[in-house]
Amino acid sequence: MCRNIKTLFNFDPSATEDEIHAAALQFVRKLSGYNTPSKANEAAFNQAVQEVAQVAQKLLDSLVSNAEPRNRETEIERARARNAKRFGTSTE
Template sequence: MCRSIKTLRPPYADDVTEDDVRAAALQYVRKISGFRSPAPHNAEAFERAVEEITRASEELLGALEVRGSR
């Protein structure tokens, strides 16, 4: 779906920042909404979705256990 979103977990990525996770969330929201930049009346919902997906993604990455990484 979003080919430019990179895998953000080890061993594929080291030193993943909050900006990396937010950029992936932004790409995702842009793809599913069909908007690169939403109209003013949709901006709040768009930004809220980016923030919620960023938070959920950070929780997921923090909870994953990669076998053989210890």
């Protein structure tokens, strides 16, 4: 599950709330072992996702970098090339 968590720091434009929430959701899913929690655990699960997202946003806001911001399209193309090499698929 955590393979799907993507780097969110140092992009232009910055990470969106949806991207941060998706990363928090994946993190809580991994920790809890639940893809979808039971009704008994739903409130705790959702609260954890919300709190992790808040902490992640605070972290991203406080980090600094001297490197140029990354371009999302360039990073997507690099990932496609790595996947093509790893899995032997075409990049189209």
